C-alpha cells in the first residue's frame with residue numbers, strides 16, 4: 001500500500017494557512033518527495049511525516065515555489081542523522097541549479113546524486129519497486145509531470161497450494177514470483193495464485209497548460225493530483241498565457257484520463273477560498289476534492 005500526503009496546496013508563495021504544493025509518497029518505509037518550495041520542511045513536520053524515511057526527491061521545475069526550500073530541507077536531513085545517499089531527479093539543467101543551492105549548505109553528512117532525466121520525452125525509472133515516469137509539460141519553463149505505478153503481485157491462493165501438497169515453507173518464494181521444484185515437479189507461481197490485481201497509479205501534474213496528451217499520461221490514475229490556479233473559468237485565457245490551468249480543466253482531465261479521484265492543488269495566493277468551487281468541479285468530475293494542506297490517503 002502507498003501512503004500519499006499532499007503537503008501543501010499553494011502556488012507562487014507560501015501563505016500563513018497554505019504551504020506550497022508538494023507531494024509526499026511513502027511505500028515500504030521509504031519516502032519520495034516531489035517538489036520542495038519555501039517552507040516545505042515545516043509542512044512535513046506539521047503533518048508528522050518522518051524525514052528520516054526520505055531517500056528521493058523529484059523536482060518538477062526550477063521555479064522558486066517548487067525548489068527554493070531545498071537547502072533548508074537538506075540541512076534538516078543532515079541534522080536528523082541521514083548518512084545514506086539521497087537521489088534528486090529533475091529536468092536537464094537541474095545539476096547546475098542544485099549545485100548553486102548547495103553553496104549555502106556545503107557540508108552535508110550524506111552523498112547527493114543528481115539525475116537529469118531525458119529531455120523532451122517521457123522516461124521511467126524504478127524507485128522502491130514503483131515505476132516512476134516523467135513527462136514534459138507545457139509551462140513557461142521546462143517542467144515535468146510525474147506518475148507513480150506500483151504493479152501488485154496476484155493474490156496468493158493457499159487452497160491451491162494445499163491441494164498441490166506444497167509445504168508452507170515454499171509459499172513466500174512462490175508468491176514472490178519464483179518457481180520451485182518439489183519431488184522433481186516444477187511448481188510455477190501461477191499455479192498457486194488467484195486473480196491478478198490492477199496496479200496502483202498516482203499522477204502529479206503541475207505546472208502546465210492543458211493539452212490533450214496529458215490524459216494519456218494520467219490514464220487510469222487511482223489518484224490524479226493536478227494544478228488549478230483559479231476556480232472561475234473567466235481566468236482560462238489569462239492562465240493559459242502564464243502556463244497554468246483552472247479547476248474546470250483539471251476536472252476535464254480527470255474525466256478524459258478515466259481517473260478515479262482528483263485532488264486539486266497549486267492555488268493562486270489571490271484565491272482565498274478554493275473550496276467554494278468544489279461543487280462546480282464535481283459537476284464535471286464527481287470524485288473531485290479541492291484539497292487542503294495535509295490531504296492524505298492510503299491506496300491499497
Ligand SMILES: [Zn+2]
Nearest residue numbers: 011012065207
Ligand atoms: Zn508553481
Ligand SMILES: [Zn+2]
Nearest residue numbers: 061063139207
Ligand atoms: Zn512554475
